[in-house]
Amino acid sequence: MVDMAKPLATRTRSQQWFERAQQSLVEGVNSPSRGAAVYSPGPVFLERGQGTRVWDADGNEYIDFMMSFGALIQGHAHPKVVEVVSRAMAEGSHFAAATSAETEAAERLRGMVASAEVVRFANTGSEATMLALRLARAYTRRTKFLKFEGHYHGWYDPYLLNAHSHPPGQLGPRDSPTPIPDSEGIPACCFDDVVLAPWNDVVALERVMQRHGRELAAVITEPIMANMGCIPPREGYLQRLRELTGNYGVLLILDEVVTGFRYAPGGCQAYYGVTPDLSTFGKALGAGFPVGAVTGPRSILNRMRSGENMVLHYGTFNGHRLTMKVVAANLELLAADGAYEKLHRVGDAAIAGLREVFRRRKLKAIVQGFGPMFQIYFTERDAIHDYRDYCAYADTHRYSRFVHGLLEQGIYMTPSNGLHWIISTAHTEPDAAALIEAADRACAALS
Ligand code: PMP
Numbered sequence: 001m002v003d004m005a006k007p008l009a010t011r012t013r014s015q016q017w018f019e020r021a022q023q024s025l026v027e028g029v030n031s032p033s034r035g036a037a038v039y040s041p042g043p044v045f046l047e048r049g050q051g052t053r054v055w056d057a058d059g060n061e062y063i064d065f066m067m068s069f070g071a072l073i074q075g076h077a078h079p080k081v082v083e084v085v086s087r088a089m090a091e092g093s094h095f096a097a098a099t100s101a102e103t104e105a106a107e108r109l110r111g112m113v114a115s116a117e118v119v120r121f122a123n124t125g126s127e128a129t130m131l132a133l134r135l136a137r138a139y140t141r142r143t144k145f146l147k148f149e150g151h152y153h154g155w156y157d158p159y160l161l162n163a164h165s166h167p168p169g170q171l172g173p174r175d176s177p178t179p180i181p182d183s184e185g186i187p188a189c190c191f192d193d194v195v196l197a198p199w200n201d202v203v204a205l206e207r208v209m210q211r212h213g214r215e216l217a218a219v220i221t222e223p224i225m226a227n228m229g230c231i232p233p234r235e236g237y238l239q240r241l242r243e244l245t246g247n248y249g250v251l252l253i254l255d256e257v258v259t260g261f262r263y264a265p266g267g268c269q270a271y272y273g274v275t276p277d278l279s280t281f282g283k284a285l286g287a288g289f290p291v292g293a294v295t296g297p298r299s300i301l302n303r304m305r306s307g308e309n310m311v312l313h314y315g316t317f318n319g320h321r322l323t324m325k326v327v328a329a330n331l332e333l334l335a336a337d338g339a340y341e342k343l344h345r346v347g348d349a350a351i352a353g354l355r356e357v358f359r360r361r362k363l364k365a366i367v368q369g370f371g372p373m374f375q376i377y378f379t380e381r382d383a384i385h386d387y388r389d390y391c392a393y394a395d396t397h398r399y400s401r402f403v404h405g406l407l408e409q410g411i412y413m414t415p416s417n418g419l420h421w422i423i424s425t426a427h428t429e430p431d432a433a434a435l436i437e438a439a440d441r442a443c444a445a446l447s
Contacts, residue, residue: 008408011044013057018042033069038416040404046412049076051426054412062412063431067422069414070226070258070373073284073330075426080329081287088325096316101324108331109285109293112265115275116295120304121319121327125257125282126154128292129220131313132278133158135294136218136251138303138311144212146219146250148199149177150387152227153220153255153280157190163227165418168392174198175207199225200234200386205241213248218278223268226258228390229375230368230420238274245277251300257282257292258420261334262343262372287330289323339425344371346432347423353436361443375420378402390418398446405442411435 018036021028027035029043036042045057052075054064064076074081088101106119122128133156137143145158149171153159160182162171172178177196195216197208209216223238225231245252254276259268261284269276278296285291294301303311333339351367351374358365365378377384378395396417403415411434413421 008060008410009058011056011058011060014045015042017045017057033414033416033419038400038414039407040400040415044407044412051075051077052424052428052431060410062407062410063434064412065421065423065427065435066413066419067424068288069283069419070262070422071283071286072288072422073261073424074287074333075424076288078287078333078426080333081326084325084329085322088322092321094317094321099319099321099324101321101328102319105319105324105327105331108328108335109281109295112261112331112335113267113269113279113295115269115279115297117297118295118301120294120301120313121324122292122294122313122315123290123317123320123323124154124292125255125280126156126292127315128257128280128282128294129153129159129253129255130156131294131311132253132255132280133218133220134313135278135296135300135303135311136253138309139300140217140249140251142215142217144193144195144215145217146195146197146208146212148197148221148225148387150225150228150390151199151220151222151255153222154257155183157186158194159220160186161191161194162196162387165228165387165391165396168388171388171391174201174388175204198386198388200231200237202234202237202240205237205244209244209248209250213244213250216248216250218251218253219245220253220255222255222257223259223272223274224263224369224373225386226373226420227418228387229377229384229394229417230373231384231386231390232369233272234385238272242274242276251277253278253280255280258373261285261331264340265335285327285330286323287326289320289326291320291323291327333425340372343423343425343427346427346429347371347374349429350374350421350423350432350435353432354439357436357440357443361440361447363443363447369420372423373420375417376402377417402439402442402446405445406435406438409438409441411438 029035048055110116149162152163163182195212256267260281264271281293378398379393381393399417400415
């Protein structure tokens with residue numbers, strides 16, 4: 001148990017590593033979401049993890065609620081994962097050849113996700129969403145696609161529009177958002193085929209589908225918006241999206257890279273009762289190992305069959321044998337009775353406790369989401385419904401100060417408000433209680 005009353009020792013070693021890291025790595029890290037742009041004065045260097053605990057380079061202990069951006073659905077170093085990997089490693093890590101491991105992993109996945117008639121494994125969520133779009137374009141013989149403001153689907157060129165937050169004045173009209181590229185180095189023509197729309201707004205959706213429906217290959221959406229914190233869909237929104245895409249012959253790609261295997265064994269699609277044409281998975285599927293997957297009907301995925309009109313998808317590491325062993329073991333654990341009941345119970349306890357802290361401390365803050373994933377917004381509003389709400393009303397600086405206060409007390413979380421709190425199967429009610437206690441102290445420091 002982390003002793004919450006005891007402040008952490010120094011982070012001298014983390015600081016020394018950060019100095020050294022910057023000599024060899026850009027900003028000392030391998031992704032901007034991990035560096036000094038987010039963590040002040042610099043990142044905490046993590047060295048070890050077990051269950052819900054992580055230890056930094058100075059030996060400080062934290063309860064981890066970031067869980068590798070949601071990848072660690074079983075927590076750190078789950079004994080079953082360790083056993084499976086150790087055994088598989090001794091036999092040879094990867095062959096880039098047909099293996100029984102990839103069949104077993106695919107069978108498990110199909111057994112859990114109803115819309116997954118067939119599966120193609122890749123290595124990351126980004127690879128999965130790239131492939132899904134290529135398949136949709138080949139299948140429909142259309143090139144345009146629709147993405148929503150504030151949704152992130154990986155770092156593939158055409159997806160990198162309006163995935164970061166910006167001052168509300170820069171966003172343009174709601175019905176016709178100003179395209180804002182998230183990256184330099186992408187030719188403007190990459191965005192010629194992107195139609196942008198606001199999310200969670202049925203009227204705007206009907207209008208944009210009326211205008212563009214017949215030319216779209218796909219609409220891609222996160223079922224719960226997870227890259228502006230945690231924004232659940234309004235009631236009936238996903239169902240209407242399913243209906244409209246069907247009416248216009250547009251494929252619905254449900255990007256479940258974050259939500260997959262988190263809320264229900266069958267993904268968010270099972271939770272909300274929406275059947276997509278294509279689904280993308282990653283993160284929790286691999287329980288800490290890099291994986292991506294595209295699933296859907298044979299009629300669409302068969303476009304990847306070899307031949308003249310093939311949709312190309314190669315990859316030396318596709319269906320990596322170690323990862324496939326982990327996927328199968330992970331899905332077996334998640335299919336066991338009680339796994340999701342516990343994820344929801346512990347997460348809901350954490351959420352209820354946090355709400356009570358904000359109420360008692362008279363802080364204008366809300367907690368959105370439920371069970372296994374949620375986010376805190378410092379805001380005067382009752383809810384954050386979409387990207388524009390997030391840009392206008394979420395006090396991300398205050399949130400960052402709050403999380404830095406938690407880091408001081410042994411709670412590990414990213415100070416970036418655009419991400420989300422993650423509950424793994426390793427988390428317990430005492431972990432939730434420790435978070436609530438630390439949050440209370442962090443709030444006292446804030447006010
Ligand atoms: N889709 C969504 C919804 C995501 O949140 C992410 C990553 N955060 C991705 C795709 C890309 O996944 P990866 O980082 O594994 O490439």
